[in-house]
Amino acid sequence: MTEKLRIGVIGAGRWGPNLIRNFHSDPASVVVMVADQSTVRLQVLKERYPDIAVTESADEVFANPAIDAIVICTPTATHHELARKALENGKNVFVEKPLARTVAECDALVALAEKARKILFVGHIFVYNASIQVIREHIRKGDLGKIFHVQITRTNLGPVRNDVSALWDLASHDLSILQYWLGEMPVRVSAVGGRFLSNKLEDTVFATYTFANNLLANIHVSWLNPKKVREITVVGEKKMLVWDDMNLDKPVQIYDKKITIDSDQATGADRSIVDTFAGFRASIHEGETFVPKIGVNEPLAAECKAFLRAVKDPSTSLSTGYQGKLVVQALAATDLSLKENGREISISY
Structure with missing residues (x-):
């Protein structure tokens, strides 16, 4: 049996639950932990997925050794900082579009992903x-x-x-x-x-x-x-x-x-x-x-599967960090x- 990719999700607002649902139901992955600043959202999430750990601290997700990849679906202003910390902690990263607020932030993330030899995948769903x-x-x-x-x-x-x-x-x-x-x-x-x-x-x-x-x-x-x-x-x-x-x-x-x-x-x-x-x-x-x-x-399901494939084979990605940077430019x-x-x-x- 192939080992599942263990995923942490940061952000359980409007779009986050859709990503959680797709990654948790995919036979090739499992959502291990979700972080969000809203205790109400976390409570609802825990009722729906009792097996997923929840926390108000994103740092707990970064530090969790049982997590292979982190999915970021938070406001754009937070993308750079969260993706940076995820990469620095040796995680593969899926970040919702746009990749970051500025070209400089995008350049920094692309360089960091290359240095860490980790996937930086942008949620260009279409x-x-x-x-x-x-x-x-x-x-x-x-x-x-x-x-x-x-x-x-x-x-x-x-x-x-x-x-x-x-x-x-x-x-x-x-x-x-x-x-x-x-x-x-x-x-x-x-x-x-x-x-x-x-x-x-x-x-x-x-x-x-x-x-x-x-x-x-x-x-x-x-x-x-x-x-x-x-x-x-x-x-x-x-x-x-x-x-x-x-x-x-x-x-x-x-x-x-x-x-x-x-x-x-x-x-x-x-x-x-x-x-x-x-x-x-x-x-x-x-x-x-x-x-x-x-x-x-379902484009979202296809996108999630594409991320899982990209972690194994980066050449398959259609929405790399570099491509995300071009869009931001x-x-x-x-x-x-x-x-x-x-x-x-x-x-x-």
């Missing part, structure tokens, strides 16, 4: 979503052709956070998806946002990212919207694609649609040749819509653009 993985296959195979632009919308009425803005809370998902699909990160960003609910944090952000090949990606995130939307449109030279996470029957649809400008109409005055509505219509191609078959999966540059009223900011990696 790269473990079956639909997102299928889309990556179509993009990488060239089915859509050269990608021109991507439009991303992630909105809902809440939940409102008081530790990070909607940008850091929501767009961190989308930047990790773009990184996963395209294999690169944007080099410039321009963003505007609004602090309609509080004067401290943006609850609504519109950010436009430019990649080295001039691909454009626009991300709209908001906690202040009447409709829950998780949708991405990818426009390619050959075909176009829409991912709608709210559409359970057809989450991914690929459209055989494109616009072709004839070579003799491509530049200058020659464009005037197409001077009628019918002429413009002739350049538009609208074929069939293809709905790829998507396997049913893009977020930090976006924050700077927000502060400077939309000025385009170059992103260095």
Whole structure:
């Protein structure tokens, strides 16, 4: 019988119980101890899982020799300190997104993980979503052709956070998806946002990212919207694609649609040749819509299993500490653009 990976969890708030449930039910792992500052949460947890030890002290989790890995699901401001202590105590680390508050904190954690030869895994859950993985296959195979632009919308009425803005809370998902699909990160960003609910944090952000090949990606995130939307449109030279996470029957649809400008109409005055509505219509191609078959999966369960695999084989990880750092670099540059009223900011990696 294979020995189970023994896990300690720090943070039993809104998201923590989901991670506890998945790791404790997985045949390859067992949750040994959970730390949280709320005695009420710990009491509820103890009633549900009598075999899991609970404590109000994170230091008890770090010092426990029976723990192989630590899962951190606490406010972003605490990520660096908790992950640092976990790595210094020889533990593998799973930390919820975003990895940390600053690029410097991310760099320190990545270096420490390498020095300790331990896994630093970031909870970019959407790269473990079956639909997102299928889309990556179509993009990488060239089915859509050269990608021109991507439009991303992630909105809902809440939940409102008081530790990070909607940008850091929501767009961190989308930047990790773009990184996963395209294999690169944007080099410039321009963003505007609004602090309609509080004067401290943006609850609504519109950010436009430019990649080295001039691909454009626009991300709209908001906690202040009447409709829950998780949708991405990818426009390619050959075909176009829409991912709608709210559409359970057809989450991914690929459209055989494109616009072709004839070579003799491509530049200058020659464009005037197409001077009628019918002429413009002739350049538009609208074929069939293809709905790829998507396997049913629970992304969180897949993510937890991926962490367990990564502890055994680091090369299998899709969300390393380094990748988490790249996302934070893009977020930090976006924050700077927000502060400077939309000025385009170059992103260095």
